[in-house]
Amino acid sequence: MLFRRLTGHPYLMALAIPLLVAALVMGARASGLLQKPELAFRDHLLANQKEQTNPPTVAIVAVTEQDIQRLGTWPLPDRLLARLLESIDREGAAAIGLDIYRDLPVGEGSERLEREMRENPRVIGVTLFADDPFNRIAPPRGLQGTDRIAANDVLLDPDGVVRRGLLFLDDGTTVFPALGLRLATLFLAERQIFPLPDPVEPGWLRLGRTTFPPLDSHFGGYTGIDDRGYQFPMDFRLPPERIPRYTITQVLDGTLPAGALKGRIVLVGVISTSVKDRFQTPLGGVSGVTLHALHADQLVRSALTGHALPSSWSQSEESLWILLWALLGGVLASWSRTPVWFALSNGAGLLVLYGFAHLGLEQGVWIVGIAPALAMALSAALFTAWMVTRFNRERRMLMNLFSRHVSDEVAHHLWEHREEFIEGGRLQPQLLNATTLFADIREFTPVAERLSPRELLEWLNLYLEMVARKVLDYGGMVDDYYGDAIKANFGVPIPRMTTAEMREDAVRAISCALAVREALRDLNARQMARGAPAVQVRVGIYSGPVVAGSLGSERRLKYTTVGDTVNSAARLESFDSASWLWDDADEDCRILVGEPTVELVGDRFRLEFVAERRVKGKQQPLRIYRVLGHANESRQEPASSPGAPPQTRTGC
Structure with missing residues (x-):
């Protein structure tokens, strides 16, 4: 674990690799392996020097x-x-x-x-x-x-x-x-x-x-x-x-x-x-x-x-000379973003080294050239190989964590700015402002008992696939699946710093929930047409600070969010799950949001105050609002006559 963290640090490796290469080159030189090429290089310089x-x-x-x-x-x-x-x-x-x-x-x-x-x-x-x-x-x-x-x-x-x-x-x-x-x-x-x-x-x-x-x-x-x-x-x-x-x-x-x-x-x-x-x-x-x-x-x-x-030079001075060029090789490799730039920078380094050796000859000093050139080339090659390995490992980690849970644009941004997110092979923990969405199927257990395993998974996957697609369409990240429940975050993992950005995340979360409500109409029509139960969903949305990062072992990491905001969204989703009277405003998707989310979205949606309740795990009561629709939609009255209690939709 410690070794993985140490070898994953670019600045540490930029020092460790040149030191290792310099030691190897010095050992090769001490054993006499470099004498013949050094003498051949010296011969070349002597043959091209100025005549007396x-x-x-x-x-x-x-x-x-x-x-x-x-x-x-x-x-x-x-x-x-x-x-x-x-x-x-x-x-x-x-x-x-x-x-x-x-x-x-x-x-x-x-x-x-x-x-x-x-x-x-x-x-x-x-x-x-x-x-x-x-x-x-x-x-x-x-x-x-x-x-x-x-x-x-x-x-x-x-x-x-x-x-x-x-x-x-x-x-x-x-x-x-x-x-x-x-x-x-x-x-x-x-x-x-x-x-x-x-x-x-x-x-x-x-x-x-x-x-x-x-x-x-x-x-x-x-x-x-x-x-x-x-x-x-x-x-x-x-x-x-x-x-x-x-x-x-x-x-x-x-x-x-x-x-x-x-x-x-x-x-x-x-x-x-x-x-x-x-x-x-x-x-x-x-x-x-x-x-x-x-x-x-x-x-x-x-x-x-x-x-x-x-x-x-003395042997100690030549050793420092070799180390210097090994370090330079690591620096050039760390700056090289393309193979062309790698070749040009290292070629320029070799030309500079050749110039030093030739200048030393003219001044009467034998400056060794093969050992430092080998040190620079090996250091650059090994550091590049390490960066490629790290590149592939981090890309694999990011793709494992995010490829199926965020949009292509977000995944690209994460990769382009990976240095800001990754440290020691793990995503750095971040305190972010986000809007969390929980969605759970109402009365799932009776459905599970009625359907065969094959029918159950097919029925469930159709629903989960639809919700996940809506989350991605609205710029969110699918965080996790809990059986029939799904968790999504808006404003993660890219930090959202301004109020306008946080407002946009809250609006996207509610818009996503409304899109799920609308999509359920078609989905349930298809489900019922083939004799399967309809799906009714409870959604809870809450905005605020969350802690985001990767959890788990090195072989099985998971990116998620934790904190009071996440717990509050979960409490909203399960609020009055047994006694809630569903009406036509809910249709097949009840959407409840917390007051911080309401403050962010302003008048973008038609909202209805539901209650102020103290919920498990929170000392302060939650002010709960129900989302009826977008502000520009005409309000649909319940099907029951005025004054009559709302009708409940029987569902599973």
Whole structure:
């Protein structure tokens, strides 16, 4: 019962559903289910971001497939590699990164290559650190024992895409800088910029104007990613195609454009199709040497311009972000009255979320987008499903209570204004001003004893159907059936606030009773024609305040009215039921009304004062009036002669 009431409250559910959805989405995110779509969304943003405006500080001298075919050999012999390094140095390169393993000598010229590497302070060689010691590749022999050795390991995300770069790697005893960092520091050293500890966080690296906080395992859209080593998020602001690229043939033949390599970080690597060294990035597939060039350029750019590395919110901040969008989904669903508006509002919400994520990217903040979008969509869908369920339940309840007892217009009004009537799955109790009508068949028991069950129900249903139809025709509501009796209300369940409205209800009630009197003429003629008894009815009408609401259990509710007004109408109906002398003014329908009803209808009807009596259940006496007809009808005198007692109609 309490659960039904709580789950039936729209404002409570508008809070409960988003909270539940937010918790589910956070759980899914913590389990790693959303990492792949979050990374894919991040890739989309990175691929469509603004490019950096600064010219690249890097260049690539590539070994292409055409170079290999022209030279007729691979790997490049040491003699050729030494010439290549010497030529690049003569072009004025600020730093040279050799992204080609040379742990073992190849062909002739090994001494020359070792000497060039050892004596040229701008040359950086590579080693493969690798997790497995058996797969590690040693640095070039000419650089062993120097600080010009760097790791060219590449970090792959679980989906095989490179989105992170390395600053340092260590095995617990030896620390290796990554190739991009070593080249960047060599380039920046000429500008008197050196790597330092951050003054606030000494464990963090500071390079020029930028501090590089280490990437943690839950950075942005990641969930428990391997964060060993010192990692940083790549921003991919430099499209790979903007990096100047030349071939070793151009370098060796001296056909480079003038100043092409001067003052740049130059990386030497392989982009040949026959040598597999390619990686997938958010911008597409690139060669390994290109990836290291992107690393170096980002580090230099950050150090020189102060352009911060991509950052992300804390987990608590991201949780609040997800909750906010879950709440927004519930709000949008509560405002949506049509499927079109639902689609438009949620589509607009997703566009706003996309705008926030894109703005965050431009400002260097990774704002997760998939988790909040999922939270908003699920919250909107579940809240809509709840509203539809509530809609159907309330409609079913209203239709069960009213569909057969009020007019179509009243039923439509009730449904359109259901929020005013329904609370917690029940109709709210209301104090209303109404006119109540009771109608009961005179001498029903003898009829029931004379007729067979089938004949009795047929006889009774013809009468009750006629009365119910008249009640609906005159804007009333059939409240209940009591065997042969019927109860109706006028002014229920829609509140009637003004005196004019209450007068209209009283007039409709009496007009309904007069219509029943008139309809009985035809009904009784048909009843008597088929040998059935005629119907005589007593009607009591009283106006005043009533309490209206639903009674019963959740599985069987009934809408009704209670109060002194209802009791007074019942007393009027049964007034002098045994001793009343029926006359032609009553015909087959005696109609008695109380004084409050008389005051409301004024001179609309011909009324006759009957008596002032104290009745059961009331301390004050009732002033009772009989309704003779409409005011515009000619008065019909009783059939008996003047002064004679009224004739009684024998009836059942």
